[in-house]
Amino acid sequence: MPELPEVETVCRGIRPHLQGRVFTGVTVRQPQLRWPVPDDLAQRLAGQRVLAVSRRAKYVLISLAEGCLMVHLGMSGRLFFVAAGTAVGKHDHVDFALDNGQLLRYTDPRRFGAVLWLEGEAEAHPLLGHLGPEPLSADFNVAYLLARAKGRSVPVKSLLMDGRVVVGVGNIYANEALYMAGIRPDRAAGKISRQRYARLVDCVKQVLTSAIAQGGTTLKDFVGGDGRPGYFKQELLVYGRAGLPCPACGSALREIRQAQRSTVFCARCQR
Structure with missing residues (x-):
């Protein structure tokens, strides 16, 4: 998608x-x-x-x-x-x-x-009125994300992919941002510190900015308005790489299912 x-x-x-x-x-x-x-x-x-x-x-x-x-x-x-x-x-x-x-x-x-x-x-419009802030905007910051996570037991990846919290952080980019931030995707959202959320906000912005610069990610049939595929696939660190070595520590990347979606992470680097 x-x-x-x-x-x-x-x-x-x-x-x-x-x-x-x-x-x-x-x-x-x-x-x-x-x-x-x-x-x-x-x-x-x-x-x-x-x-x-x-x-x-x-x-x-x-x-x-x-x-x-x-x-x-x-x-x-x-x-x-x-x-x-x-x-x-x-x-x-x-x-x-x-x-x-x-x-x-x-x-x-x-x-x-x-x-x-x-x-x-x-x-x-009903399809837009309930949506959270844009992830690349100043409204998406550590204070905001920490407040939305407070007391929540849902996995942090689920929080990140909730359009009522922040829009547009789909499965591919949630995997990548959590890996870059060193946070396990199944960790309870309310159990993560402010410092680690600050890192996660930065990583979300970084991975999305990089993906836009590369024209998005073509996994199957996506092409942009100019007919060209997206090249961010070549820069993916964990998504689609289950069983392969972690780029940082060399441990085999693990895959679990969360809300019927593939989640790939490093059990050693992410906690």
């Missing part, structure tokens, strides 16, 4: 080619995605100029003078540009026509993504 760095990569890839352009039409071939594509989407978008392209959590937000187009990539979704008249693939569900003759195409083999219309402030 595309996580925060992958969605940020998509935003950065499409922003220079989309911002300032005018929508001239919409073709919806498959309206049944995770939620139905609005029936009146074409009427709402027609003639509107794109003012900004941004990201909130794992949602792409395309802001217009009247309303906002919100896209979620789900498990396998992509947003990319093609020339008008380009052949349509089996999973190419929505085309957004632009005033320069190009199409912004949304494709999604698994149909777990979404194309939605927002009115008013985006933060007030």
Whole structure:
């Protein structure tokens, strides 16, 4: 599933080619995605100029003078540009026509993504209103994380992946940040010191920043808005490396399951 760095990569890839352009039409071939594509989407978008392209959590937000187009990539979704008249693939569900003759195409083999219309402030939407701060913002700091962890018995990895606590720290990056911080992923969140949480906050920011710089992580089929894969996979320290030597101490990395997700860690380096 595309996580925060992958969605940020998509935003950065499409922003220079989309911002300032005018929508001239919409073709919806498959309206049944995770939620139905609005029936009146074409009427709402027609003639509107794109003012900004941004990201909130794992949602792409395309802001217009009247309303906002919100896209979620789900498990396998992509947003990319093609020339008008380009052949349509089996999973190419929505085309957004632009005033320069190009199409912004949304494709999604698994149909777990979404194309939605927002009115008013985006933060007030039910899908966004309950979310925690962005992990790369100043609001995500040691005082905040310590307060959210206080008295909690949930594993620290679960806390880190809770979108109500902080958005966008998906499974890959939670594994990596906890390893870098030297914290066992199954340790109770309320039993970790302020000093160690300070280190974890820094590591979350570091791993996400590095992943964005590398264009995200391609484990299977992710590509950015420019069609290129993400290269952060080459820098992964523990995720997907169960049984291999720990980069720091050489011990075999262990794998456990947490909330049906793979967790890889070093029992010697992480405590």
